[in-house]
Amino acid sequence: MKNSILYSLMATALLAVSVSFTSCEKVSPQGVLMGNTSVDDRVKQSLIYYSYHGEDLDWDLTDSIEEYSFLVGSDSHITIDPGRLTEMIEIGIENDDLFYCHLGDLADTKPEYYYNTQQALYNATRTWKRKYIKLYIDEFHSIDDGMYYDKRITPSTKNYLKPWDDWTLPFYPVVGNHDITHNGWSLFCDQFKTSFYEFTVKVGDSYDRFIFLDSANGTLGDFQTDAIDENTLLNDDKVIRNTFTFTHTNIFRPSLNEFASTYCREELYYLLNKLSEWNTTIAFWGHVHAWDDRMFNGVRHITMPSMNFVDHPNGGDDLIVRITVKKDGTCVMERVGLHSKEMSKEDLESMGYITKTA
């Protein structure tokens, strides 16, 4: 009996060591059992944020705009060089895409890589503001008031006029599994505040809905499924023309060589039903770093390739997508290329993109 207990303890210890040993530094070995960041905690925080700022996220476009487009990218896994993310946003600004969505795994887990990401978004914000944000002057507002507006938004919009610093890049990410390991959530939420949110885009008399779901743990979790079932976010009576959803963990597995979905079976079916119930036009998925495009139960499911340098060192013609929503509500998808090459730390330092370290 004594030997059996001893042997069992040894076996358990060896198993634990083997699991830890075989886990790479990108993941948390203890996370195999239970993660230290809970989707429920993130969703609670997101719902609080949404209760204060939810309305600010909505877009109400001027009558002169009859159609619009947005970009979707995934799994940028930024390390030293955030070039691919920068390139995506530059393409978006050049093409007048309204906003930019990202399906998670923004940076590769480590805190220093989040700084690079933050810096890239800061630079992109400056470029974006220079193009779209204009000083507002009328009989009541002078240059001294320092109030600015986005020329594409209707004046009746709440917070139509804001100080220059309050305008932020319309970059909408969801959180991925690599965004939450090694205390990543604190870095992610410091910048983006929320992992579960929704907004609408009003064009003419039509509303299109954009829903961002937190599936970084491979589940929506207790609070998020409750919030979805109770329509906590979708609490208005707008008549919706198109619904688009964005989340990290994929459902469909593009091939035998790729990771399978990690939603537990019932949750997978719950989610597929919910997307149909929402009359979703397109559901976007990331995580698996591979392309898949299929219709299932009336919903178009697009699983995105990664846009990072490791998987695509030479870039590619089809790493992100642009969705154009036409005047009549139909959607046209276009695959868009990213071709920048990864720059070395020395090159980035010499160009002033990152700070030289000792």
Add this chain to the structure above:
Amino acid sequence: MKLRGSIQRLLLSMILSLAASTALAQYYSGDHTFDGEHKNEASASLTSGKNILIGPCIGNTVHYKHFFNNHWSVDGGVNMQYSKELYGVKAKGEYHIQVKSFHIFASGEFLYNRYVKYKTNEIDGNISVRFERGYWDITLGESLINYTIGESGYTEPATLTFGAHATLRPRTNYWNVGLLFRNYDDFYYENWNINWGLDFYYKFNPTWKLFGEFNIRPAGSMSQLASKYETTGKVGVIYRW
């Protein structure tokens, strides 16, 4: 995230686990085999627990197994999860051989699940091989999972089935407690989600046996931080005649 790296990690884990377990193994004649006397086995169990989608849930399962001889057996089961509105039936055939002190079981299984709440029909096929010794067993196999919602259906590419189980006492003992992890259960096959469990049994006599399991079924694992999905407890009896 490519599969190759994951398989390498999994194989390394298994080799290390196997090395640990083999060091402990003693000779035994497995109790999952025909005992030469009782050709029939029936079991009934009650399951209750909590799931993030449903909340508290309850259900029960019944099984019947028939041994034709020391090698061949067939097994059928019915699963009724009332709170989840999940109902399933399964049929399984198994072939057993003994190689020295190893018991090897090759099995094929067909499983049908109806998720009423989610209007989903699921059909699973599985082939597996289980290796057993006195204190441990390991299962490896492949599953094919097809599901249909409305008029749309999807067959997932073949998915690895894996499981490992270690017990405190040899299987011949009249009581036992064990630890397990696996990506399947009696009535589901998962993809990369691991079900962690603690199981036990107590044999009253050669015909009656009490058994139970406590399972933690997190969502996400390995590269994803696991998060709460479901916890269940199961208790049941087995009768042999």
